[in-house]
Amino acid sequence: MKNIAKITLYQYRNYSSASFAFPQLVTCITGPNGSGKTNLLDAIYYLCYTKSYFSAYQQNSVQNGAEGFRVTGVFRNNEEQATISCKWVGGKKEVFRNEVEYEKVTDHIGAFSAVMIAPDDTELINEHSELRRKWVDGILGQADRQYLEKLIRYQKILQQRNAWLKMQAFRVSENTNELEYYDSCLAEDAQYIYERRAHFLTEFLPLLSDYYHRLSGGSEPIQVTYISDLSQKPLLTWLQQQLQYDLRYQRTLKGIHKDDWEFMLNGLSLKHFGSQGQKKSFLFALKLAQYAWLTRVQGHLPILLLDDIFEKLDQTRMEALLRIITGPGFGQVILTDTHAERIRAAFGSDSEIGFVSLG
Ligand SMILES: Nc1ncnc2c1ncn2[C@@H]1O[C@H](COP(=O)(O)OP(=O)(O)OP(=O)(O)O)[C@@H](O)[C@H]1O
Ligand SMILES: [Mg+2]
Incomplete structure (x- = not known):
């Protein structure tokens, strides 16, 4: 303590x-x-x-x-x-x-x-994916120094790659060394982050489910699906195959910066079909499970x-x-x-x- x-x-x-x-x-x-x-x-x-x-x-x-x-x-x-x-x-x-x-x-x-539970936190269920990524990153980043460092580097290189893509609209560079460097850094960091996020869920889900049922008194099945481009193929393959689209949109379209988690109750999306009460119980269960998971890994x-x-x-x-x-x-x-x-x-x-x- x-x-x-x-x-x-x-x-x-x-x-x-x-x-x-x-x-x-x-x-x-x-x-x-x-x-x-x-x-x-x-x-x-x-x-x-x-x-x-x-x-x-x-x-x-x-x-x-x-x-x-x-x-x-x-x-x-x-x-x-x-x-x-x-x-x-x-x-x-x-x-x-x-x-x-x-x-x-x-x-x-x-x-x-510390784990905070505040009134507006149901945003985590209702809003866009960036909030959920930040939440997971906040948890994993304090338990795993390497995760935090790789995430910071990934975000920095992603910005540089996007800047490079924008620049190509004005001046097409024959030299692809820079791009190759960005791609290999991103691919390496993304793989680590992807694996940690996927593993985290396997440990987290039983805790979440237990707290949800204790809070709500019910026994509806809970599912959380981790959605990531990397579950289909490694990031390096994506980056190489998608380059024409990345150039057209002037940003990197695939990667762990697009990851999301879908919360399901009784087989239905909580965000779209859950009641206010179900969402609140779920939110509390998410935070209590976060608490239990942190306790376990941090001691x-x-x-x-x-x-x-x-x-x-x-x-x-x-x-x-x-x-x-x-x-x-x-x-x-x-x-x-x-x-x-x-x-x-x-x-x-x-x-x-x-x-x-x-x-
Ligand atoms: N940067 C700041 N400088 C000075 N006062 C601030 C600043 N930021 C917030 N406040 C003041 O702090 C007060 C709000 O404090 P807080 O949100 O902690 O209240 P609270 O006790 O939680 O209220 P509630 O019961 O409504 O949730 C407001 O009066 C606000 O004007
Ligand atoms: Mg207040």
């Missing part, structure tokens, strides 16, 4: 300067709308991944009118303690562990982990961050969720709600919950 014991925020979102402690295994952050509950959860997430869960623009996390922000957290792992500090000033990010700066920010990834329990979920769940599913997250296989839980009383009632009066009250 690697828990967060304390956090200090400086010029982060609505916080000018504030500190919070989390002495209990379960902490509930309460306060009215707009009081900073989600921002506080996001700051904890930031310390684990050096990025916001909610915003792709780091600058948005800077308090309006300020130059930058700093978030510092004290993490505990049994007897060990580590202080992580993230600083963002003038468009530059610095990350420190016990006051020593990381040479590469990516070296921090995987040291501490420690991530921090579970639950934003506003009690607004969104019915009584039965909420009780099932609470039983799961306070049971074996789960560690520190930090959640938010507008009503302290509702949380107290849901957990039962004899359970030990810490409260942080805002606003």
Whole structure:
């Protein structure tokens, strides 16, 4: 278990300067709308991944009118303690562990982990494939350094190849060395990423199915299909065969940057035929399975961050969720709600919950 014991925020979102402690295994952050509950959860997430869960623009996390922000957290792992500090000033990010700066920010990834469940997360089911790729990459990237490095290189080379394709529209180059280099790099990295993604699913699916059934109380069969160009042939073959189309469209049409996952319930596409309730249960099951999978490969329990979920769940599913997250296989839980009383009632009066009250 690697828990967060304390956090200090400086010029982060609505916080000018504030500190919070989390002495209990379960902490509930309460306060009215707009009081900073989600921002506080996001700051904890930031310390684990050096990025916001909610915003792709780091600058948005800077308090309006300020130059930058700093978030510092004290993490505990049994007897060990580590202080992580993230600083963002003038468009530059610095990350420190016990006051020593990381040479590469990516070296921090995987040291501490968190799983967030937030109200808008059903996007993962309803929206386009890019969100699902980002989600899977986020999971695999923190468990496997090579995956992260290969993915970063793939994305960089893909951009270069696309730029090369665009250039051909103006000036056809006789020299194909550059293209051959791009293709061989892409093919190598794509193969690794494809195999990891495919293997991940075989381990992930039983966890997903188990959590879905525990949450929903049902036993409908669940299927997840991994859709990839590489399941038909290696990327190098695709790139060579597709070159005329890539040139026409001036971008690389085949590759792992097109991968997707289809979620099915009872043999039907969840995205197109699932009910709201089924989608919500499925989303929670996806996140709980993510938590269980990370625990297994990383060997420690991530921090579970639950934003506003009690607004969104019915009584039965909420009780099932609470039983799961306070049971074996789960560690520190930090959640938010507008009503302290509702949380107290849901957990039962004899359970030990810490409260942080805002606003
Ligand atoms: N960069 C920023 N600088 C200053 N204030 C900000 C910044 N970003 C967000 N805020 C403020 O933070 C507040 C929102 O905080 P947050 O989303 O954490 O609230 P919340 O308690 O989760 O509310 P709700 O119950 O509605 O979900 C808003 O008042 C918003 O104006
Ligand atoms: Mg909120």
